[in-house]
Amino acid sequence: MLKVNGINAFYGKIQVLKSISLEVEEGSIVTILGANGAGKTTTMKTISGLLKPQAGSIQFQGQDVTGLRPDQLLRKGVALVPEGRQILSGMTVLENLEMGAYHRKDNEIAQDIKNVMERFPILEERQKQLGGTLSGGQQQMLAIARAILSKPKLLLLDEPSMGLAPLIVADIFKIITEINEAGTTVLLVEQNARQALKISDYGYVLETGKMVAEGSSQKLLNDPRIMEAYLGRKSS
Amino acid sequence: MLAELINPYYLQVASFILINIILGVSIYITLSTGQLSLANAGFMGIGAYTSALLTLNFDLPIIVGIFAGTLLAGLFGILIGIPTLRLQGVYLAIVTLGFGEVIRVIFVNWESMTKGAVGLSGIPHMGREILNTLRGFGFDPKILGLQNNQFVFLAIFLILLVATISIITFFRRQNRSRVGRAFAAIKLDEKAAESMGINITYYKVLAFAQGALVAGFAGTLFAHVLAYISPADFAYHRAVEILIFAVFGGSEVIWGPVFGALFLTAMPEVLRFISEYRYMIYGLIIIIMMAVRPQGLIDVNILNWVKLKTSRRGQKHGTSSQKSM
């Protein structure tokens, strides 16, 4: 479904991505792992159109989408939950959710909003509150809920569990599997490597802008070399 | 020989450039705490009127007028700085612009004191006063081979030059110190700065008052160089012009407003030959400049580059001091 081919990305003159390639099969969950600053977020930004690659190409459902703007990509079915939430802080929770469905034209929006509110009851309770005044974790939930509402074919999640309480983290992973089962393909960036690999089919490992390993999640989980080098030892 | 080199026209333009540089620095100081104050034209007016009225009505020496005008402007800076502390960004900009307008309207309406829009003329002229004083000691510009007016403008120019250099030195040093770091921290993130133990009230008011002080000082100089002032000199246009100096030149480093003022004051003079179009061109240049170099003419990178070219290493805390310039 998604094919990334040798992309390079820069911030100013600094090259952050060096010929990254990856592939996401329709219906799967794929995880990108890597230490802080490896370039995970940059990869996500490039795929979602926030950043233009200097070289390489991106294909989505067989179409070349390299260099399209984020709104054009969204219309094709690619949605991103950005790192750091990016809530619309001056708009209410409800308006944030409505914006999630901005590009949709069907008439199930109201129903869908109700559904995500059921999933995240706090959002229903706070629907009139300004997004900016939610707690960190509440904002994270809002960001995910908002992306779900855009009904993407491919959902890009950049560290969705960051700042969430343990119970909710477990919830989030459950929700990701549910969304996936309902037919959405997911590309996931996570520090919570073990859990992420547990729910995903395939994984990539990034190191300072280069892809250094890949394989089925099972294989990565069981590869002690990788687990140690990139994910750290399981704490006692 | 000296006499041929000294053309009062160029000295006159240079004097206005220097006054404008001081004005540019005045807005830069307040900006370096992240506060955009457009009240500096008003402060300039307070300085100018105070000094002019004191020297006109009480025959005080110019130097006393300059001192009093500068201080009074600084005092107003504190008075305005405190209540406007709560305002941010555009709100602050517009309120301070409004303050300037109110000052102007007061100058216009307080006729018994200011003669209203007619303005104050016959203000003691700095250069001519110096000439007269020196004459009292038996000095004649001819001794230096100069005409009277050449001497007058040379004197003004030198005084302004010394004043400008002192002011720039003052603030460069301040920038590289604990005070400068506090300013920068407040500019970048006020809440975080406060949490790190910086008394933001104090430093913001300090910066505001310093800006007012410097603008007031420029105002006193303006009054005694032009010998005539009227409320229109301190209106919206002046406020905006000062802001343009800083942003056009680059508001991150002190050299920005300096070069901005230099360039933008000299440009209309250079463009004199196309008089009718020069303000259109002025507008166009501003637009193009912002599109091409929105950070202004001078920024940290340029300064570093210049440093690199001119000095041959051996500097201890290089980047940190360059940055805060």
Add this chain to the structure above:
Amino acid sequence: MVLQVKKACKNFGGLSALSDVSFSINQGEIFGLIGPNGAGKTTMFNLITSMFTPTSGEIIFNEDNINGLKPHLITKKGICRTFQNIRLFPQMTAEENVMVGEHCRSKSGVISSVFRTKSQRKEEDRIHSKANELLEFVGLGGYAEVVSDSLAYGQQRRLEIARALASSPQLLLLDEPAAGMNETETSELFHLIKKIQEQGITVLLIEHDMPLVMRLCDRIAVLNFGKKIAEGTPAEIQNNPDVIEAYLGSEEEDLYA
């Protein structure tokens, strides 16, 4: 007793973010503050550092009531914090960030700075060397000249800690320092906080990373919906049914063993 929070309440309009929360922290301990999202943890930090004024209640630091004191005075008294959503001074270098942290422990003003008095130069030298020591301490030795904006996330978190330490705090408040870190980085963080404790600094920690919290903290308080539902040692907390129900969950228990 370094810090005592007595019946702290904070309302936002009709919403009660904290109600009647009390706890106290002993000299030299690492105290954990945990609870679900929106429980009021960050709000508690904001009350302690006077970013918000409490609706009611008292906060006592070293016997002094610090309610309503200006934030910078609180830092001066010896409390400093980091932020949940990193708030470094982005265009400053790492070193400069830390130097700003030393503000309240130094004193040269405009005049001495401009005239470069002897004491001012001595103070600057001292600030410099202390800043570099601190960068070394948090493991950012080589990054003094790097603009903080272009540091990686984990490094930024550590830089925030260095900056807070620069104010020589007696009590350090850390808001989710491990967020976004992988396990290797988290374990480095663990050692760093331990080292801080060894220097005699008391730590109040907000964190969702349970393994870290449980290993690090001497005592823990749990907030839920703005109320304190438990307080005790890690072992007590882990087995407290209310906490399990509200926060830890039981399904995935094996993960946090």
Add this chain to the structure above:
Amino acid sequence: AGDEEGKSSGGAVKADIGVISYISGPGAAYGEAITNGLKLAQEEINGKGEVEINLVIEDSAGKQDQALTAAQKLMNSENVTGIIGPTLSTEMNVVGPEADLNGVPIMGTSTTAEGIPQIGDYVFRNSLPEALAIPAAIDKAIEKYDAKKVAILYGNDDVFTKSGFDTMKKAAEEKGLEILTTETFQKGQSDYNAQLTKIKGLKPDLILASALYNEGAVIMDQARKMGIDVPFVGGNGFNSPEVINIAGDAANGLIVATPWYGEKEDDKVKEFVSKYEKEYGKKPDQFAAQAYDALYIMAEALTNAGEADRDALRDALAEIKGFNGILGEFSFDEEGDVVMDPTVLVIEGGAFKEFN
């Protein structure tokens, strides 16, 4: 002018005359009229061959500091023999002392405020001061309408209109008029209804308005629309054919005193008007006329001086007596100020007429 061109052997006196004019900015219309008048005169004068004048024109944008730098440039870089301008009295207040100090004769053609020639020996003007014009106009109006109560309206943030107001107020007080109210307006304002409504309620016999024609015309228009039909007395800045263009019928009833009357039965005047209209496509106003005469006065002084020398030019200017130009007979008094009788005009049926 350099020595070489000062006196070309036996022939014409060649001189550079500097001009400081308001060419860009809100008052550019004044500067335009002035430079037009000057250029027309220059062409004629140079055509006659007695003197050869080269005009060096600089813009001041109506600002004192720019007027000053322009003056410095003219005096020091261009070495002009004399200067015409600047346009505004404010500018003259700054430039005058400097020219005087440098010994460069300078002549205002539109500066009407008090105290201009008194700045120094080298400062002159040929523009009719408000102090002469306004009382003359008020006198005639009182006489004709038997006015007792007046309202005054003026722009208080402009030097010229404010000083015009000062003169008006003094004149009104001297004539024993009752001043019902004094209202002000500000630059760039387009709505005068509040002030006019207030004035209307007080029922004055006459409205004294110190305004530039741009604002003045609009004021009359709005006044007439709300039913105020008393006459207006205006000052120098109000005096322009443009008032009729802008306000149309509403301009009827404006009384001004002027040095310049374009409909005068005089050959010189007629010739000037027709030439001007041909050249620039509109009727000359007093500013064009005064500038035109000013250059002729300069030329005569240069001829009399016999050389392009600043001091000689000054002395020759001071000697000018009974000069006969399109403004009528003209002399300088000892201070360099104007000696002449203003004509009082009124707008009737869409044209300026002599007011009797």
Add this chain to the structure above:
Amino acid sequence: MLIEQLINGITLGSIYAIVALGFTLVFGVLGIINMAHGEIFMFGAFIGVVVTSTFKGPLWLAFLAAILVTAAMGYMLERFALRPLRNKQGVSHLAPLISTIGVSILLENLSHHIFGPGNHPFRASFAEISFQIGSITVYLVQIVIFVISVLLMYALSFWLGKTKAGKALRATAENLETASLLGVDVKRTITMTVIIASAMGGIAGILVGMAFNSVTPQMGLSIGLKGLAIIILGGMGNVKGAMAGGLILGLAETFVVVYGDSGYKDAIAFVAIIVILLIRPQGLFGQKISA
């Protein structure tokens, strides 16, 4: 007399409000104070003069032309003075402000050259239509101005608050990146907004020309400054606030003349905002958004 003054105040206030709406719209979306708005307004007025007085065209044509021209100017403003600054690294937040100031200087001087300096009469027979109610004369233009301002206010607040496009606009205002991630074509949204705001400026220009028979290249500045004061007064980016602020200011200015000293008329706007902001830093109707 009082009623006449009331009408004067409301007319003036309605004009201020329309101008302020344009400011608010651009500020709301871009967070930029568009200093060129006053000059665009001035161009609108001039187009009106050219069509009605120079070409003797009908009034509706004047409106149409003014809307088209000012809309085009809005496009150019966005395209050449604002867009180049967007998404650029190291842009000072003051840059767009200065850039629009540059545009305002350019436009003011340009209009000197195109239309000539000084006052241009706006003669439309429509402007002469009036009613006599007792001793009071009411001009149709005055009513039209008031009605248009109220309509524009309602249209705008409905658009911003209730429609999808309006929400997209607010999202764009908050955060360009996020809005585009949510599928908003931010470039188009921004361009459209600047165009609409400018066209509103054009409408206001013609109305002023008609009501006061006065059009000059300088008219933009003074009204622009008032407009700024009003959006502050009413709370930035707040449509109803802009309307209320405009009316309050118009009435205040009128009544300063009636009961006070007209010399202070110009200062009223600013004295008012200084006082109000010291009491309510977010403006009369503004909401406080804490970070």
